[in-house]
Amino acid sequence: MxxxxxxxxxxxxxxLAQDGFPQTExxxxxxxxxxxxxxxxxxxxxxxxxxxxxxxxxxxxxxxxxxxxxxxASNIAFSAATGGYGHTEPFSTDTTLIYRRVIVNVGNAYNQHTGIFAAPVPGIYYFTFFYHAGGSQLVNLTLMKNNEIVVTVYDHKSSHDGADNGGNAAFLQLQQGDQVYVRMSANSHVWQNDYITTFSGALLRPQDFTFLQRCGGTLCPTRLFDYNIAPTGVFVAPVRGIYYFSFFYHASGLHPSNLHLMKNSEIVVLSSDQQTSNDGSDNGGNAAVLELQQGDQVYLQLVANNHVWGNNYHTTFSGFLLHQV
Structure with missing residues (x-):
C-alpha cells in the first residue's frame, strides 16, 4: 500500500517535470x-x-x-447408563461395557455405540462408575485407560445375598486421543436399565472445585441429613451450567434401600438394594453430570418403605459446577 x-x-x-512542455502548459x-x-x-x-x-x-x-x-474445547463432560433391562449375558471373554442411554454428552467425546470415551484435549479428568447386580452372580468391573488397569470393583457371588451395589472413581491425566472405558471381566455380570449402572466423566479445571453448598463459612459438600446445612435437601441451580452430582448411602441389609437422584420431577439415576435376612449391611451410590437451567432443582428421593442410615458421615449428597454455559 x-x-x-x-x-x-x-x-x-x-x-510535471518532463522536458518539452512549454511553461504555460x-x-x-x-x-x-x-x-x-x-x-x-x-x-x-x-x-x-x-x-x-x-x-x-x-x-x-x-x-x-x-x-x-x-x-x-475445554467443556467436556458426559454421563451414561447401560439402558435396556435385565442382567447382561455372561460373556466368556473380557468385554467393554456399553452405556447406551446418554444422559449428557457435552463435547461429544463419549461414544454410546462403543462405550469408549476419547479425550479431545489434554488435561486432568475425573471418572466414576457404579453398578447394580444380583448377589448370586460374580461382578468384576475395571476402569481402563487405553490398555492399562486404573481401578476395579469386585463382588463375590453369594447364595443368600439378593443384590449388590458398587463403584469406584479416579482422576486421570490424559493426552489427546487417550481412551477410557469400563471393562467387564469374563463370566461376570451387571444389572442393566436406564438409571442404575452408570459411567460418568468430566474435564476438570482449577475453578471446577466449587461445591454447591456452604457450611461454616467455607465450601463443603452437602450432607443429606444435616438440615442445618440444607433444610429442604434441595439444590437450586444459581446459574445455567454443567454440574456434577454424586451420592452414597449406607443401610442395614435387613431392609430394602432405594434412592433416586432427581432433576426437578424426573429420575436421573438411582441406587437400590434388596432386603435380605443374612446380609448385615449394604452400601451403594451413583453419580451423574447434568446440564441445568437457572432454577432447576436437584435432590435425592427416598422411595416409600425404603431406608438408609442417617448420620454425619455415611450417607452423603455432593455436587459442583463444572462450567457455565
Missing part, C-alpha cells in the same frame, strides 16, 4: 491535474486508514473466535 502511494507521487512528479497542468491528484491522494489515504481499521477489527474477531473455540 505504501509502495503504491510513493509510485503515484513519483509518477505525478515525473509527469506546465502551469495549466499544475492548475488542472495536480489538484485532482491531491484529491485522489487524500481519498486514497482515507481508504488506507479504513482498510487498516478493518484489518484490526478482523484480527480482534479472529482472536475472539479462537478464545471461544478454546473455551468450547
Amino acid at each position: 505504501t509502495f503504491t502511494l510513493w509510485l503515484l507521487l513519483w509518477f505525478c512528479g515525473v509527469t 506546465v502551469a495549466t497542468e499544475t492548475g488542472s491535474c495536480f489538484p485532482d491528484m491531491c484529491k485522489f491522494l487524500k481519498e486514497f489515504g482515507a481508504m488506507k486508514e479504513k482498510q487498516e481499521a478493518m484489518e484490526t477489527r478482523q484480527k480482534e474477531t479472529e482472536n475472539q473466535v479462537l478464545e471461544l473455540k478454546k473455551k468450547d
Whole structure:
C-alpha cells in the first residue's frame, strides 16, 4: 500500500517535470491535474486508514473466535447408563461395557455405540462408575485407560445375598486421543436399565472445585441429613451450567434401600438394594453430570418403605459446577 502511494507521487512528479512542455502548459497542468491528484491522494489515504481499521477489527474477531473455540474445547463432560433391562449375558471373554442411554454428552467425546470415551484435549479428568447386580452372580468391573488397569470393583457371588451395589472413581491425566472405558471381566455380570449402572466423566479445571453448598463459612459438600446445612435437601441451580452430582448411602441389609437422584420431577439415576435376612449391611451410590437451567432443582428421593442410615458421615449428597454455559 505504501509502495503504491510513493509510485503515484513519483509518477505525478515525473509527469510535471518532463522536458518539452512549454511553461504555460506546465502551469495549466499544475492548475488542472495536480489538484485532482491531491484529491485522489487524500481519498486514497482515507481508504488506507479504513482498510487498516478493518484489518484490526478482523484480527480482534479472529482472536475472539479462537478464545471461544478454546473455551468450547475445554467443556467436556458426559454421563451414561447401560439402558435396556435385565442382567447382561455372561460373556466368556473380557468385554467393554456399553452405556447406551446418554444422559449428557457435552463435547461429544463419549461414544454410546462403543462405550469408549476419547479425550479431545489434554488435561486432568475425573471418572466414576457404579453398578447394580444380583448377589448370586460374580461382578468384576475395571476402569481402563487405553490398555492399562486404573481401578476395579469386585463382588463375590453369594447364595443368600439378593443384590449388590458398587463403584469406584479416579482422576486421570490424559493426552489427546487417550481412551477410557469400563471393562467387564469374563463370566461376570451387571444389572442393566436406564438409571442404575452408570459411567460418568468430566474435564476438570482449577475453578471446577466449587461445591454447591456452604457450611461454616467455607465450601463443603452437602450432607443429606444435616438440615442445618440444607433444610429442604434441595439444590437450586444459581446459574445455567454443567454440574456434577454424586451420592452414597449406607443401610442395614435387613431392609430394602432405594434412592433416586432427581432433576426437578424426573429420575436421573438411582441406587437400590434388596432386603435380605443374612446380609448385615449394604452400601451403594451413583453419580451423574447434568446440564441445568437457572432454577432447576436437584435432590435425592427416598422411595416409600425404603431406608438408609442417617448420620454425619455415611450417607452423603455432593455436587459442583463444572462450567457455565
